[in-house]
Amino acid sequence: MSIRQSRNWFSPDYMVHKKTRKSGYGLHPLDDYLKKDRIPHIWCPGCGLGVVLSAYIRALKASGIPQDKTALVSGIGCTGRAAGYVNMDSFHMTHGRAIPFATGLKIGNPDVVTTVFSGDGDLFSIGGNHFIHAARRNVDFNVICVNNFNYGMTGGQAAPTTPMEVRTSTTPYGGFEQPFNLPSVAAGAGAVYVARWTTYHVEQLTKGIEEALHKDGFCFIEVLSPCPTGYGRKAGQKAGKDTMLYYRDKSRIEHGANPNDVSLDDKDEIIVGKFVDRHAPTFQEKRREVFQKARDMMGVK
Amino acid sequence: MGVKKEGTYFMGGNIACAEGAIMAGCSFFAGYPITPATEILERIANRFPELHGSYLQMEDELASMASIIGASWGGRKAMTATSGPGFSLMMENYGLALMTETPCVIVNVMRGGPSTGLPTMVAQGDVMQTRWGTHGDVGVIVLSPASPQEMFDLTIEAFNLSEKYRLPVILLSDEMVSHMTEKVVIPKKEDITIINRKKPECTPEEYLPYCPDEDLVPPMACVGEGYSIHVTGLTHDERGYPSIDEKVQNMLVTRLLDKVRNNAHDIIRYQEHMVEDADIIILAYGSASRSAREAVDMARKKGIKAGLIRPITIWPFPEDRISELAERAQAFVVAEINFGQMVYEVERCCRGCCPTYLIPRMGGSIHTPEEILDRIEKISKGGGQ
Ligand SMILES: Cc1ncc(C[n+]2csc(CCOP(=O)(O)OP(=O)(O)O)c2C)c(N)n1
Ligand code: SF4
Numbered sequence: 001m002s003i004r005q006s007r008n009w010f011s012p013d014y015m016v017h018k019k020t021r022k023s024g025y026g027l028h029p030l031d032d033y034l035k036k037d038r039i040p041h042i043w044c045p046g047c048g049l050g051v052v053l054s055a056y057i058r059a060l061k062a063s064g065i066p067q068d069k070t071a072l073v074s075g076i077g078c079t080g081r082a083a084g085y086v087n088m089d090s091f092h093m094t095h096g097r098a099i100p101f102a103t104g105l106k107i108g109n110p111d112v113v114t115t116v117f118s119g120d121g122d123l124f125s126i127g128g129n130h131f132i133h134a135a136r137r138n139v140d141f142n143v144i145c146v147n148n149f150n151y152g153m154t155g156g157q158a159a160p161t162t163p164m165e166v167r168t169s170t171t172p173y174g175g176f177e178q179p180f181n182l183p184s185v186a187a188g189a190g191a192v193y194v195a196r197w198t199t200y201h202v203e204q205l206t207k208g209i210e211e212a213l214h215k216d217g218f219c220f221i222e223v224l225s226p227c228p229t230g231y232g233r234k235a236g237q238k239a240g241k242d243t244m245l246y247y248r249d250k251s252r253i254e255h256g257a258n259p260n261d262v263s264l265d266d267k268d269e270i271i272v273g274k275f276v277d278r279h280a281p282t283f284q285e286k287r288r289e290v291f292q293k294a295r296d297m298m299g300v301k
Numbered sequence: 302m303g304v305k306k307e308g309t310y311f312m313g314g315n316i317a318c319a320e321g322a323i324m325a326g327c328s329f330f331a332g333y334p335i336t337p338a339t340e341i342l343e344r345i346a347n348r349f350p351e352l353h354g355s356y357l358q359m360e361d362e363l364a365s366m367a368s369i370i371g372a373s374w375g376g377r378k379a380m381t382a383t384s385g386p387g388f389s390l391m392m393e394n395y396g397l398a399l400m401t402e403t404p405c406v407i408v409n410v411m412r413g414g415p416s417t418g419l420p421t422m423v424a425q426g427d428v429m430q431t432r433w434g435t436h437g438d439v440g441v442i443v444l445s446p447a448s449p450q451e452m453f454d455l456t457i458e459a460f461n462l463s464e465k466y467r468l469p470v471i472l473l474s475d476e477m478v479s480h481m482t483e484k485v486v487i488p489k490k491e492d493i494t495i496i497n498r499k500k501p502e503c504t505p506e507e508y509l510p511y512c513p514d515e516d517l518v519p520p521m522a523c524v525g526e527g528y529s530i531h532v533t534g535l536t537h538d539e540r541g542y543p544s545i546d547e548k549v550q551n552m553l554v555t556r557l558l559d560k561v562r563n564n565a566h567d568i569i570r571y572q573e574h575m576v577e578d579a580d581i582i583i584l585a586y587g588s589a590s591r592s593a594r595e596a597v598d599m600a601r602k603k604g605i606k607a608g609l610i611r612p613i614t615i616w617p618f619p620e621d622r623i624s625e626l627a628e629r630a631q632a633f634v635v636a637e638i639n640f641g642q643m644v645y646e647v648e649r650c651c652r653g654c655c656p657t658y659l660i661p662r663m664g665g666s667i668h669t670p671e672e673i674l675d676r677i678e679k680i681s682k683g684g685g686q
């Protein structure tokens with residue numbers, strides 16, 4: 001028998017999975033927003049990712065935007081796994097390409113409120129070029145960047161966000177590259193909304209995401225988040241709780257701070273808050289205007 | 302400017318390609334300028350405002366490819382166009398589109414390589430890249446146009462096949478075909494077959510996004526349609542959920558390959574010229590096939606029974622037909638503008654029934670009919686090497 005005939009696609013054997021609803025579904029107020037049959041998740045104890053994802057879900061719920069008119073797009077990494085857990089249209093892209101995918105998705109179907117949810121390495125190393133160009137274009141979607149200062153998924157290597165001198169598995173004697181100050185990159189590239197919070201600032205973060213969901217244009221929120229497994233151990237924050245206490249003790253809220261002044265170089269202070277909230281016509285609005293003029297010139301509708 | 306109605310035009314290959322895309326219903330195009338494909342971007346950028354389409358000039362080809370996948374999940378027919386250096390960058394998300402079964406069209410206008418190579422000159426060096434350029438086992442569809450008319454027709458065909466079988470389809474042109482201006486007949490819209498992707502007919506609760514119908518193609522729900530889809534480049538089960546189960550990998554990848562293999566009879570297209578009684582059969586595609594056809598006619602005038610087979614789908618390769626012809630031909634001769642790529646496929650399909658010869662060319666120009674004829678004559682006298 002040739003390989004072509006070897007498989008009967010319609011044998012019961014083929015159906016590995018049927019859609020199942022687990023008992024107990026719906027008991028938690030956010031259950032409707034999670035794919036229950038995908039839980040438990042893969043995230044480590046003490047990881048901040050669950051905090052950020054639930055902040056997103058609560059913001060979405062509060063925003064009143066229908067669940068089937070929202071999309072979550074992720075790249076690759078621990079953070080990138082978020083897309084797999086939400087009960088809505090969700091896309092898990094290649095490493096670094098969440099933003100250009102989201103650009104096509106949003107322009108393809110402008111009715112869908114689109115959010116990119118990905119890691120610092122994904123968005124600012126391999127995907128850095130896409131980030132600055134999407135901000136420049138002011139395409140109407142939101143980017144939530146979970147910054148855990150390292151590549152968590154691959155085992156704690158240095159990222160473009162890792163502070164100087166910190167040891168990681170690829171900077172065993174301490175890092176010596178200047179890290180990005182993400183709010184400054186975002187604001188400089190043209191983002192209309194720029195904020196930074198930590199997993200300690202759950203309420204502010206949730207409110208910030210809700211604002212971004214309602215705001216037109218390219219909105220960026222950086223969330224500092226513990227990664228006890230990949231980063232914390234070597235950075236002197238063994239447990240997720242240690243990092244949370246660090247955020248509590250060192251953070252200072254300063255809305256409207258100049259994004260250029262909020263770098264994390266000074267380890268004794270983390271400036272958080274909403275730094276930029278301005279209006280600029282979106283890619284879609286500008287394009288509509290230019291295309292309308294073109295059509296008027298051509299005499300077509 | 303613009304082709305607003307059916308008729309006969311004097312048109313460049315790249316322009317015909319853009320017009321074909323528009324005719325097929327393409328409403329999203331993302332690209333990055335590169336010779337010799339740029340005219341496709343420019344034509345689309347010119348034409349899309351009146352058609353309410355979305356043209357995006359992306360920051361690079363990684364982004365072009367990723368954004369057409371996004372647009373396709375946004376419910377659009379989407380396309381990009383590039384040449385070798387950009388095509389290499391697209392390999393990453395070409396694989397993603399194959400894995401996630403995303404309909405879209407990629408035009409690669411081949412120029413001389415490797416690397417930056419000969420930006421303005423013809424070559425056919427990307428044939429194997431279209432087959433094996435992305436990592437993993439893949440089943441692919443690649444079409445090879447040989448004239449501006451086919452740039453129009455096969456672009457429509459590429460969209461139809463991509464929608465029907467839910468995969469990215471490559472239109473593999475070359476600089477010569479893309480920059481050639483010739484007669485192009487644009488038929489009436491009603492006379493053109495347009496295929497659109499299958500949509501789910503069941504409720505969201507019943508929908509299994511990666512459970513195929515009998516043709517091995519699953520119906521496709523897009524974003525915002527209420528089906529709560531999950532799309533991932535990871536190995537996934539029928540629900541679209543990632544899995545590290547060997548069984549799931551085996552079923553998914555086998556189906557992706559079978560989707561093309563089992564439907565090969567519907568996908569494969571080729572054109573033959575005087576092969577029925579031919580002793581020596583030339584196989585050529587794209588611009589090289591034009592010289593080859595001329596060479597066949599010249600050989601016939603000299604009393605040599607030569608013939609031409611021109612694969613239009615180069616992947617899947619018309620292997621059954623080649624095997625059949627090899628049983629009665631005396632020799633197969635492959636003329637391609639590279640140092641031997643498709644010739645190995647032909648050799649494989651000939652299964653030792655007849656010898657296979659290559660007329661290579663490094664790129665920069667196409668074969669002359671005379672040089673192909675010369676080889677045919679030598680082979681017919683028993684000295685092909
Ligand atoms: C093209 C490519 N290169 C490398 C990898 C391996 N890889 C997987 S996740 C990752 C880093 C992710 O880091 P980040 O975005 O910060 O996410 P985190 O795991 O920290 O949440 C890398 C390098 C990959 N999947 N694809
Ligand atoms: S490695 Fe770090 S980021 Fe990844 S799940 Fe564990 S704690 Fe979270």
Ligand SMILES: [Mg+2]
Pocket residue numbers: 077119120121146147148149150151152159
């Ligand atoms: Mg990280």
